[in-house]
Amino acid sequence: MNAxxxxxxxxxxxxxxxxxxxxxxxxxxGHSPALEEDLALSNVALDLIGQTQLWxxxxxxxxGKGRDADKLAYLRDARDFRNVLLVEQPNxxxxxxxxxxxxxxxxxxxLLRELTGSKDSRIAEIxxxxxxxxxxxxxxxxxxVLRLGDGTEESHRRMQTAIDxxxxxxxxxxxxxxxxxxxxxxxxGPDLATLHEPWLGLVRSTAEEATLSLPQxxxxxKGGKRGIHSxxxxxxxxxxxxxxxxxxxxxx
Amino acid sequence: xTDKKEWxxxxxxxxxxxxxxxxxxxxxxxxxxEMAIMNARDVYTRRNEGVSIWVxxxxxxxxxxxxxxxxxxxxxxxxxxxxxxxxxxxxxLGHM
Numbered sequence: 145m146n147a148x149x150x151x152x153x154x155x156x157x158x159x160x161x162x163x164x165x166x167x168x169x170x171x172x173x174g175h176s177p178a179l180e181e182d183l184a185l186s187n188v189a190l191d192l193i194g195q196t197q198l199w200x201x202x203x204x205x206x207x208g209k210g211r212d213a214d215k216l217a218y219l220r221d222a223r224d225f226r227n228v229l230l231v232e233q234p235n236x237x238x239x240x241x242x243x244x245x246x247x248x249x250x251x252x253x254x255l256l257r258e259l260t261g262s263k264d265s266r267i268a269e270i271x272x273x274x275x276x277x278x279x280x281x282x283x284x285x286x287x288x289v290l291r292l293g294d295g296t297e298e299s300h301r302r303m304q305t306a307i308d309x310x311x312x313x314x315x316x317x318x319x320x321x322x323x324x325x326x327x328x329x330x331x332x333g334p335d336l337a338t339l340h341e342p343w344l345g346l347v348r349s350t351a352e353e354a355t356l357s358l359p360q361x362x363x364x365x366k367g368g369k370r371g372i373h374s375x376x377x378x379x380x381x382x383x384x385x386x387x388x389x390x391x392x393x394x395x396x
Numbered sequence: 397x398t399d400k401k402e403w404x405x406x407x408x409x410x411x412x413x414x415x416x417x418x419x420x421x422x423x424x425x426x427x428x429x430e431m432a433i434m435n436a437r438d439v440y441t442r443r444n445e446g447v448s449i450w451v452x453x454x455x456x457x458x459x460x461x462x463x464x465x466x467x468x469x470x471x472x473x474x475x476x477x478x479x480x481x482x483x484x485x486x487x488x489l490g491h492m
Contacts, residue, residue: 178403180424180435187438284434291427 150326151264152207153226154333156216157323157369159199160227163217164377165248166192167384168235177238184284188245191277198270218388222377229368230313232377236306239299242288243306249282250346251317251339258334267332286350293354300355307351308359315364318343405454406432408439410446418450426451 145153169189176182200213230248235241256278259271292303318340320328327333351358367373387394403425409418421440426432432451440446460468472478 178425180426180439183442184435184438187442280437287431287434291431 145322145326147326147330148206148208150323151332152203153323154327155199155203155206155267156226157228159196159203159213159216160225161231161248161252162192162199163196164225164227164380165231165245166190166196167380168231168233169241169245171235172241181238185241188281188284191274191281195270195274195277198273202266202270214388218385222373222381223371225368225371225373225377225381227368227373227377228313228316229365229374230310230316232368232374232380233310233313234376237302238288239292239302239306240310242285242292243303243310245281245285246289246350247310247314247317247347249278249285250343251314253278253282254339254342255334255336258339262333263331289350289356290354293351293356303354304356307356311359312363312365315361316366316368319364319366319369321369403427406436406451407454407457408432408436409450409452410436410440411448412446413444418448421445423454429453 166189169185169192172185173182173189176185196217197213200216204211204213204216230244233240233244253275256271256275260268260275262268262271289303289307292299293307294300295303318336320336324333324336328335348358365374404427405423406426406429407423408421410421411418424432424435424439426435429451433449436449436451441449
């Protein structure tokens with residue numbers, strides 16, 4: 145795989161994470177437990193969709209085959225998506241959504257912080273813009289983990305279950321393959337393994353304060369980054385892509 | 397009827413870009429002050445409306461009673477001399 149292909153793949157990963165999580169969050173629109181929360185989750189979803197546009201447009205530019213963000217988002221099949229498995233997991237109850245968000249936000253924040261120092265100024269610029277948004281996402285999801293964990297008996301039970309159930313999807317966040325290594329070598333992106341300690345520190349201290357216990361490190365589900373997804377992604381794409389597939393090039 | 401589990405109501409005050417004082421913009425529900433500020437950010441500053449947010453628990457606001465309107469405010473009606481409109485401003489000062 146040449147440098148251009150690696151960069152394209154890497155940008156797809158960044159864009160697809162934002163796209164799929166943004167889509168998941170948008171599913172809460174009109175269904176949140178409170179009006180205020182509905183707006184807040186939709187804001188986060190829109191932030192992520194905005195980031196998707198930046199990453200995928202850049203990916204298309206790097207690929208040089210005339211595909212833009214829309215083409216990449218709407219006209220690829222599940223096997224060609226590069227998001228981590230964590231972000232495609234179903235919303236579940238509010239605790240599951242917030243646990244998923246917190247795990248991801250903490251990692252996303254650390255990753256973007258490193259990417260602001262990327263040698264590729266286009267990557268650094270997108271990262272800097274996204275980092276501001278994600279700093280707030282993290283603050284918000286962390287507050288919810290604290291409140292639900294250290295809330296009522298019922299909210300604690302649900303948050304603990306969510307923290308446990310999603311744990312096996314966090315390992316993939318720190319796994320490097322040849323694409324990640326190529327990015328490190330070119331000075332374009334960080335060594336993902338170096339994000340693990342700070343991530344764990346943040347997650348651990350939050351869990352402690354929230355009176356939650358973290359699962360033991362164990363077997364990790366992975367594959368999303370290489371296009372091996374859970375069954376959930378197909379349903380997401382059916383929803384997301386239906387219009388463009390059924391009515392190609394339809395616009396507002 | 398108020399459900400015991402309902403989040404408390406908060407009044408939201410935003411200071412706009414242009415300095416000036418915090419202005420009441422509306423209210424929202426939140427479990428505590430920190431979340432109230434976050435919710436206010438998401439509900440009331442989505443379009444770049446503000447640079448500072450205050451939230452106050454609605455129940456902590458002491459308000460004048462509408463029934464007292466007469467005794468409270470009517471007496472001021474007849475006291476035009478309280479408006480600074482009786483001073484002669486020298487020409488050379490121009491517009492004040």
